[in-house]
Amino acid sequence: MTTTFHPALGEAARSFLSRQHHLLIDGRMVESDSGRRTDILDPATGELIATAAEASASDVDRAVDAARRAFTGPWSKTTPAERTRIMLRFASLIEANGDELAELECINSGKPLPFCRNGDVAGIAEMLRYMAGWTTKMGGETPNVSLPGEWHAYTLREPIGVVGQIIPWNFPLNMAMWKIAPALATGCTIVLKPSEQTPLTALRLGELALEAGVPAGVLNIVTGFGNPTGAAIAAHPGVDKVAFTGSGETGRRILLAAAGNLKRVSLELGGKSPVIVFPDANLEAAAAGVCSSIFFHAGQICAAGSRLYVHERAYDQVLEAVARRAKSIKLGHGMEVGTEMGPVISRRQLDRVTGYIHSGQEEGATLYAGGGTAGERGFFVQPTVLTGVKPGMAVHDEEIFGPVLCAMSFSDDADLERISATANTTTYGLAASIWTKDLGIAHKMARRLQAGIVNVNALSSPDAALPYGGYKQSGWGRERGFDAIKLYTEVKAVAINLNT
Template sequence: MSLQRFQMFIRGEVCDATNDARYDSMDPATASAWATFPDASAADVDIAVKAAEQAFYGKEWRSLTATARGKLLRKLGDLISENTELLAQLESQENGKLIRETRGQVGYLPEFFYYMAGLADKVEGETLPIDKPDMMAYTIREPIGVVAAIIPWNSPLYLTAIKVAPALAAGNTVVIKPSEHASASIIELAKLAQQAGFPAGVLNVVTGFGPTAGSALTSHPLVRHIAFTGGSATARHVVRASAENFAHLSLELGGKSPQIVFPDADIDSAVNGIVAGVFAASGQSCVAGSRLLIHESIYEEVVQKIADRAARIQIGNPKDAATEMGPMTTEAQLNIAEKLVATALEEGATLRHGGQRPELGDASLTGWYYQPTLLECPKPSDTLMQEEVFGPVAAAIPFKTEEEALALANDSRFGLAAGIWTRDLARAHRLCRDVRSGIIWVNTYRVVSAMAPIGGFGESGYGRECGIDAVLSYTEKKTVWINLSDTPMADPFVMR
């Protein structure tokens, strides 16, 4: 079978790498190649960044009013809506996510562009009540310049939208480096941006690998802001690379998010929330609620219900509407999950369900599948309670009191998300105040909105995406002083 052939998107045109190098992308469901992509070099990255820089200072983009930029974003949202099926199919193909989830996610994606379109002309400066009667001072918020967006493979379109939409709303230009495992849908998004009317060079896509294309992009001297989503190990490389250009940074990293279940919770709802938090998307979510903290009085009941529901999860072809869990995106990630489960068992954990690769009835599904897995860990310091799996693996432990639950929840170097399951409103508010996480869901889990900021504490990164904070993070504040006096300046050696 011939492989689909994709090209990069630079300066409004599709193109190959300057050295014609290419690599194969693998189908996670079958572990076979399905497409080829250009393997960008540092020279290709340089071309893309310079195209973005030229577009940033070019008259066509710079002369647009903020309202006009908003209209372009709204048009792009409309085009995404019109092409939902194409984008959803590509994303499911390249990362193995369920087609019903990619359809839902892409179907909601226009809302991010509509929201940011509305904010484009709401970025305002301030008139300062300055303490010098012969002076006037005010501030202006201006776009930063070229933005580098580094996108992982688990939700490429969504994670691109929450970076690109606010960056464009603020008036910046962007170079996207998607994961080598999931680039197709991002290339199609860039083509839709051109169709919407964005000037050439405003949105560019380079494909390739982190050590070459990613490193060249994050350290490029013309890049002024780096928006990165991924693991903390790669983030450290990004931070070091940014020392070359002193670029602004926003980092949305991993997590080991707790889900805390109290005796007064709706048990069935909590179980569904836990399943959604750790087994949906095969656990490949930064906010995966994989640390289950369950009150001792309901511990066995809840653990058994989770195990029973995990046993009924339909594993199979992600393109099948009946499938509830597809493959993991990469073989390397599957190996990490297997290693961490093996370590947990060596440390004394009890396996309640899963822990191995499933046997599937379809002989063509030879890809990177793993059973939904639930373990009970004896100690909160156990490896599985502390390390991010990024796979369908949950670790459970009981607690006695609210104070103990809080201590367990905060016993992590991460702080991205948390789930709290209780009908006690006062308890919910106490924990929302005291749990160290950037996102907290009460009696629900894995809900997003363009209006709600996303970001974490600790090793889960810094900066916020979505909401008005996102647009402001892609701007720089300038202070302007106006002398209102006709009197000549006094002593030039004394600062006023």
């Protein structure tokens, strides 16, 4: 296959795509032991844009060894203030190369370019700066102990060691930095595996990290498939912790693999998030929020608001506004001006999403908007709304990871307990959204919903200081905020007997 680039792509991004992309191990780009390569496609066209190395288990061994040497060597000798300065330089380099990073993210993941620039690139620079602020503030405590005699007791918060990080294809830049930034701040070293479908921006981040002064071996990047590359990271005895974002199925396999050395595990998994609209809400704002939550990035968001519950007095108005907006969304290549929604990531994902739409109709749901594919090339699914959805249907219970909204209503007979119980009828518990002007209802519902993130009159809250993670089968642990620092540290208690 011949590589094909969108004509609007800038020279810097074209130059990067034209390279042979290798593994980043111990500060150098190296070929994989296998010599095999993976085709990287533009999901908006289905055409080849680059190839990347496929790492083997032996490559993971090399990366872990490099990370261990860096952890016990130069990285362990840096002061917190030095780590801060390196991370701030890294953030500045990201901004200086923001156009290139945004274009690479756009052409590889399919998201519209403006969001890649103003959302992803700006967001990861902010995440680095936020986490850089924690390096000098991770002190321990001096507990008052009740042991006989005189004691001096204190705690230390120390880096956990070598961490393996495995990230998905939907937000390659964000998911990478949500894991890299707290690991760097705490003094850990990293073996990062991006998705085999979207490795490009992770590799570019690796180059910028070296330019910023991150020592060789601190950030290693191994590209390849879940098996063998991800599996080798999860099972490796030299990895002290694994952080994973992706599917529940893969998360369970990671847990089993991590049992070998009882490594620490954090998981950010799926979601089937409810959006609950009360009749007093600003209904146009709610409809806009519903559309943004489920149709942005073609619904390929773990926290997407895929289950809509609207009071029956407002149901028709909200549904009509949602359908109107859904039908007006401009689908297209992310590099094209005016594009509001891009493709799903692959042919396989397109088939998965359309399969759910068809199964929903077969189980009794009604197609209210969309439902088909679009365009003569690429992997585009129309923004879709299903009504008549009930618990037990696959479209209601399972994560579709596509632009498919399941709409339902509730009546005056349903009190807050019943509404929240219905919203909680899922194995997931990642996010939820409440739309109402009544702060009493908002606070009461927020307490009742089993979700790690609850937004009121908002579709999301992408702030670096707010913890992100879920209840139930949406994962273990929290990213962002100080909770992310906790994921990458161990607490050591020290007690000194002053009586001898």
